[in-house]
Amino acid sequence: MTEFGRDVPYEVFEIPDFTLDCGRTLRPARIAYRTYGELNADKSNAIVYPTWYSGRHWDNEWLIGDGMALDPSRWFVIVPNMLGNGLSSSPSNTPAPHDGPRFPAIRVRDNVEAQYRLVTERFGITTLPLVLGWSMGAGQSYQWAVSHPEMVQRILPFCGSPRTAPHNQVFLDSLRAALTASVGFDGGHYTTPPVQGLRAFARIYAGWGFSQAFYRSECWRELGHTSLEDFVVDFWEGFFLDGRDPNNLLTMLDTWWNGDVGATPGFSSTEQALASIRARAIVMPAEKDLYFPPEDEAWAVSHMPNAEHRVIPGVWGHFAGGGAPGRPADNADTTFIDRAVGELLAQPSGI
Incomplete structure (x- = not known):
């Protein structure tokens, strides 16, 4: 099995x-x-x-x-x-x-x-x-x-x-900027994850991963969330704070961009x-x-x-x-x- x-x-x-x-x-x-x-x-x-x-x-x-x-x-x-x-x-x-x-x-x-x-x-x-x-x-x-x-x-x-595509690359550049500008990122030499940057990263992602119609219809309720803010914090911030290292994210982002x-x-x-x-x-x-x-x-x-x-x-x-x-x-x-x-x-x- x-x-x-x-x-x-x-x-x-x-x-x-x-x-x-x-x-x-x-x-x-x-x-x-x-x-x-x-x-x-x-x-x-x-x-x-x-x-x-x-x-x-x-x-x-x-x-x-x-x-x-x-x-x-x-x-x-x-x-x-x-x-x-x-x-x-x-x-x-x-x-x-x-x-x-x-x-x-x-x-x-x-x-x-x-x-x-x-x-x-x-x-x-x-x-x-x-x-x-x-x-x-x-x-x-x-x-x-x-x-x-x-x-x-x-x-x-x-x-x-x-x-x-170029439009996709613009999105990826915004993610990179959110992480690298974060307090505590220190050029990637952080000793603890820059949580502020990861949360900003997640907030940008939230506007792209699902469609306008998804949000208009409040389909996030089907995932068990009780409000829009609950969805963004629990689903998106929770996703990127779940053991996802910023340098790893930047490496894969560069792979995607190219x-x-x-x-x-x-x-x-x-x-x-x-x-x-x-x-x-x-x-x-x-x-x-x-x-x-x-x-x-x-x-x-x-x-x-x-x-x-x-x-x-x-x-x-x-x-x-x-x-x-x-x-x-x-x-x-x-x-x-x-x-x-x-x-x-x-x-x-x-x-």
Whole structure:
């Protein structure tokens, strides 16, 4: 029986010398991960489902379960934690001289190459029926298909993009400014977390993670909150004060800001990289996502040879795809995404 939750032990894969896009080397790079289900004899049932900005592996579990498309009785689901998230190699857990603000810059391609090493060296897997993910996990899904077209049969990026848009970068810059200007941040050399900056960070995030219609309809009540202020403090401030280190957040923010599959060696543009994708794809933006609006992903799909653009309807904005804490597991968005995962897995592969 598959166990779930943050208290279940996870595993770590070490790469002794892992040279990053920025030219620096982690010695070692540590990739924390959890698996759900069993790898079959011919190693043909593995699915990679990366984490997202500040998420940990257990935050992906809302889309894994008995009777769901990602059923552990059928699939071997690998959830690798992003570099910088506090479990994999990060500013908060890397010893000097690469600790804290000295931690190297991480790109989406670095995450995918580390995951590729995990999948091939730890498990001997050569084919992936599916790579999927939410938000920054979606960006990693695109990158997997560009970097390893011979291996990835299908992708399902939801509420994310192959290239971070300028408007999204403006949002990320506001988050960076809130943290770095905080009392006690001290250039990242803090001895205790700068709580004031984390609370300001959360307040900015609160205006982006859910849509205007979500707030207008007071959908936060469905998450058990009694007022708007209760929601912002309990959900958003509580989220970023729950063990999320500011230097880790800044590392992952930089990864997000610089996301672009067009930066992959061998390509001269995002369009060219997208056109190279061989995997069959269902690309699923949320109808009212303020980070990754449907028109941006329609543009991406227009450059992909074997992709469908399918919009998640509703008012939940970016969190239509995030399994928001406190939301019933049988909500319409989860059902919509789960159905698409099942349909995609039932279709012929793109390779």
